[in-house]
Amino acid sequence: MYKSEQLAVSLKHLIETGTWKPHEKLPSLRQQVEISGFSLITVMNAYQELEAQGLIYSKEKLGYFIAENPIQAALAKKVILNEKIEINSLVFRYLKSIQSESTIPLGSAFPNSQLLYSPKLMQTLGLQAKHRISYEQMPSLPPGNYELRKLIAQRYCMQGIPTDPSDIVITSGGLDALNLSLKAMTQAGDYILLQETIFYGAWQAAENLGLKVITIPEHPEYGLDLEAFKKAVTTYPIKVCLLMLNSHNPIGFTVKEEIKFELAKLLHQHEIYLIEDDVYEELYFDQKKPLSMKYYDQKNLILHCSSFSKTLGAGFRVGWVYAGKFSEHIQHLQLMSTLSVNSFIQNALVDYLSHRHYEKHLKTLRKTLKRLKNLYYQYLLKELPDTCTIHYYPSGYFLWITLPEHIDSSLIYQHMLEQNVSIAPGALFYRTNKTPHHIRINCSFELNNDTQNALNQLIQYIKKL
Template sequence: MAKYETLVDQIREQIKNNIWRVGDKLPSLRKQTETTGMSLMTVLHAYQVLESQGWIVSHARSGYFVAPKIQNSNPISKRSNATVSKAEEIDINDFVFDVLKANRTPYTVDFGSVYPDPSLYPRNQVNKSLTSAVSHMPTSSALDNLPPGNKGLRQIIAKRYAAEGMNVHPDEIVITAGALEALNLSLQAVTQAGDWVVVESPTFYGALQSLQRLNLRALSIRTHPTDGIDLDSLEDALKSHTVKACWLMTNQQNPLGCTLSNDKKARLMALLAEYNVYLIEDDVYSELYYGSQKPLPAKAFDQNGMTMHCSSFSKTLVAGFRIGWVAAGKMALPIQKLQMMSTLSASAPIQLALEKYLSARNYENHLRQLRRKLEQRKFAVWQMLCAEMPASVNINYSEGGYFLWIELPDHVDATVLYQQASKENISIAPGRMFSLNNEFDHCFRLNSSFECSLIQERAIKRLAELIQKMLEQ
């Protein structure tokens, strides 16, 4: 056995035996060489093997740590034998509305927010672009920016697709008032009241609200925190029901954070093509990856033009501008007509401002800085949660985005936790928001994008105390 393999086996066994626990920092490369007598390259090779196997994770300028997923048993996959859940009627909007309204209370530690920390946005640069766009806005701008939207902005978005190896013509792109409008218009374009639509379980609450508003029926497919949607269960649903569309997040899924592998994305698109089902792809978080390569959307594997790929600048550039788009392919014209009958168009000044910013500013440099800060903050929050939370709490960590999905023991109601925390100006997003049944009532989503100040630390400790009290009841 090679020396590095001996060290790999040794550290792996130590992690299994809880000598090194989740979040613990391993000895530095230099310290490990002193302890083992091995060369620096041998130790580095061993650490790299452990990292590739998922046992440890490296963080720039910080070192190596025991990876989250080793101790995460992901009890979601064990909770229920039901892989497909049906809902003839959907009633989620009132609860979601109440939670979102409560989260707007001043001085709240906003772990429940869907948006990243606004201080991470290049606000001054974007505002300058808006000021310049408004001052030079031509009199024809209202007409120029009607559906499908600002031509220059659509060309910029098309070039970003091209950089990923995707051939999306600017005329296929429709600019919308945020990604949610893009998703809603896409759903309207391919469904009628009473149709079956597939969503993930758990899923983004906005999808459930949209299905409720349009009187659609839902098939919820079990989704794993690491592996993503269960494609075997999806195939069963497609066989047994006449499904018109799937509303899915294949990258940095909200609330779980999982990203489908390219193999699963290819299989997903083959399944949908076989059953002639449209994919409405919600891809607002794909720019927030942590690795060296941006994950492709499922649309990149679509050979039949059945994908409406929706995204926005709300999670990466500025939330308040509410500018999104859908790369709709052959559904572009129907979506434009629907938009004309509802919001008419996205804001002309904002479209012009974004065109100006993206043309003149270094958006890629901003994205690199944003990803780095989000990764650092998420890891810091995760470490704090590991240190403060009771041992029976499961913290799912994903390599990207800014959400942590937290599972409490089955008998602990996260909605009660949400209510108790709200009284102390701490917001979380309870699992009930993301499901059509009570399967995730013991879970909650936590936003990790805010800097770990003393206020955040105290809030996490208080959440841990509230959970411990609930466990003792």
């Protein structure tokens, strides 16, 4: 054991036994050096270790303090400071490996593009192409096509979220929206909070910007663990949270309204920004569209990111962010990166959305996804061994499967790829010291011979392991 670890363990004892009380100040680094006889480096390392465990927290220039609730050490341990983020090369290899046309894309993040095919949109695009006017409107500079922003704003208003076109910035897809938002709100070294299991794009964005990432675990029942959230925001100086609360990728849950309401209260109380990744917002199976956190936002602390990628096609690269007061900053960043978004597609979307074709398309899409997801779920439920848990939620097109803890899903990913079938291994979605024992299945492809064979191969291999 290093000296610093030794010191950390003994200090932890003082905390866990209640000798040191919540919010009590720890001895300063210098005092601790004198008391312990250890070097400054050793003391610093020990304090940082305790901080990483959530037992103490630091205030700039004031020193270290005992955390609010250090006795719930189990919980504290779940709130993890992820020192070094390095997911990108894994994601890169993964995305490269599943691109082959001959691969059955059960690992794809994108919905089956055949389901997204909208004849009306293509007709609109075709008509556009005949009109010279579409050329004369080029390019559309940030914040993007006014009419399109108006139509998007209307959709927020219809959910009871007052929105002006000036709140909306059109982006090159949803990932661009996330990145621009995070960049506008943070500086390298800032603390952000992510869900433990989350779309890898969020990890990449954090890596890209040099942010410190705190994670909180999913709540097994509610999706979002409010206690862990509270713990995290009282322990670390978190500036921004980036969360998926509707049709969460990869798990699939949608957080209940009561929890969202409580979350909004906490955000307001601690004055923490939230970037809500809501790209699956339209893919609900029930009657009512889930509310976005923006609904509860009284203090303009929330940026809401979405796109047309999951409903009309990721190839269009059109997304947006409800940027509110960050609109100008985000436009600045666009002028330094992509400049603007394809104006041709924006024009076509204006026509398409204003004729309400989108609503009809979404209705059909939801129905088909519901049917397919149920088919896959029933099939897997019947065939997979009982030691696997299939997480089914009524939205989206992902099934998240928990395998027995000893099974490394990366092995499954490798094995299946050799059979020309892709699946998404858990390692893409979380950092962990344990074996990544989850897989994500894309259920948006018809359950025909090919896909059924693919599923069977997967099931056989899991049984074998």
